[in-house]
Amino acid sequence: MTRPVILVGFVAAALGSSIKDFQPDGSVIFVEEPDVVRKRNARETVAGSALVRELIEWEFHLPGKADEFYHVHRDLDPAAVVPLTEYATPFAARLAERYGLPGAGFGAAQILRDKGVLRLVSRAAGIANPASARVESPEQVREFMARHPGKIVLKPANRQASVGTQVLSDPAEAEQAWANCVVQDEGIFVPDRAMDLKMLAESFVDGDEYSVEMLLRDGEPLFANVTGKQLFPGPRPVELAHIVPADIPDELTATLNEETRRLTGAAGFRTGIVHCEWIVSDGVPYLVECAGRFAGDGIIELIQRAYPVELNRAYFSVMKDEPVVDVLPRKAERGAAVRFVSIEPGLIEDVRGVEKASQAEGVFLCDVSVSAGDRFDGLRSSWDRVGDLMVTADSPAEALRLAEDAVVLIEIDVRPDGEEREKAAR
Secondary structure, three states: OOOOEEEEOOOHHHHHOOHHHHOOOOOEEEEEOHHHHHHOOHHHHHHOOOOEEEEEEOOOOOOOHHHHHHHHOHHHOOOEEEEOOHHHHHHHHHHHHHHOOOOOOHHHHHHHHOHHHHHHHHHHOOOOOOOEEEEOOHHHHHHHHHHOOOOEEEEEOOOOOOOOOEEEOOHHHHHHHHHHHOOOOOHHHOOOOOOOOOEEEEEOOOOEEEEEEEEEEOOEEEEEEEEEEEEOOOOOOOEEEEEEOOOOOHHHHHHHHHHHHHHHHHHOOOOEEEEEEEEEEOOEEEEEEEEOOOOOOOHHHHHHHHOOOOHHHHHHHHHOOOOOOOOOOOOOOOEEEEEEEOOOOEEEEEEEOHHHHHOOOOEEEEEEOOOOOOEEOOOOOHHHOOEEEEEEEOOHHHHHHHHHHHHOOOEEEEEEHHHHHHHHHO
16 A cells, blocks of 8 residues: 555645645545634545545644654554644654654744744844844833834734734834734634734834745755745735746845755754745845745745746655655746735625636636625735736746736625615614
């Protein structure tokens, strides 16, 4: 029987990805929190997939659970342990160690999971970081702002998808911002039990944003890509678009790749893939955060189409300690982009143009997740975007232009909340 690959964190999209092109039927075991399995109907989803051998419910967020899992399931003899979600990375790293398999290393995974710890480690290694401090109240936020004039970012140290992150311009905003930021409900994506609250206040760095996606084996880079980013306007720093590769000079690409390599070395990251975010201000890359897992937001799909490269296959080969069969390219041949959709809060009355946008030039994916009758409460994190559209083109700039041309074809009519209240009062 084929040795299974353990995927930690249930991601339904993985069942329809290129994984099925190189993993045989019955070779994947998902591990997911019981609450998440229930809330996301994961058992029903995997039941229709020949790829999945088993779905094991396990409270993997909790300390010691990887070692417990190893002792209960020593007979699994996996070929690899792969984290698919942010919260899965420490468990997956520790489980890989117990099975004697390649991985990030438990210590490195823990450093990357806590942005406050990552700041300490990376700053000590000489990597540029914004001024930062742990805060436990609005009063401490105001004290930080008094020490560091100008805009700041208030954010959780241990969350994902920009959940609970907000930009503040005035100390008078601290009370309301704190109330907004500590509400970090991720709904169906996390267990029902409460998660520890860890908050950071950081100086705002004004500059262009990028991420580096880097595949490493034993600490050495095998492949790297730089992604350009655009954000929605407003106090919530949520991504509006990703462009692959970033349309920047080769010298900046080399600098961002080198800083990411320095960061993984500082954290002791061994084998796997990282998604490391940077802001470049006056030519200096400042670290935002770094995740020891695949990038989300469709970035991996953009990379695979723009270079082209079978990055999923290469990643699984590395995690299984197998040779990477394909030559991994150093430069992209084309461009690709994803453009996200958001709307004003209110009651959605009509959605039009999705089919038209999906048939626009260069578009290979178009999805809108809302329909008439739904209520939208506003853009607070990446989970709140209501649609996305992906394109490929001959260059990154052309890919972004085509994405912008296509996204305007999507029309979503929203009745603002004020009009709803006024209607109810009549």
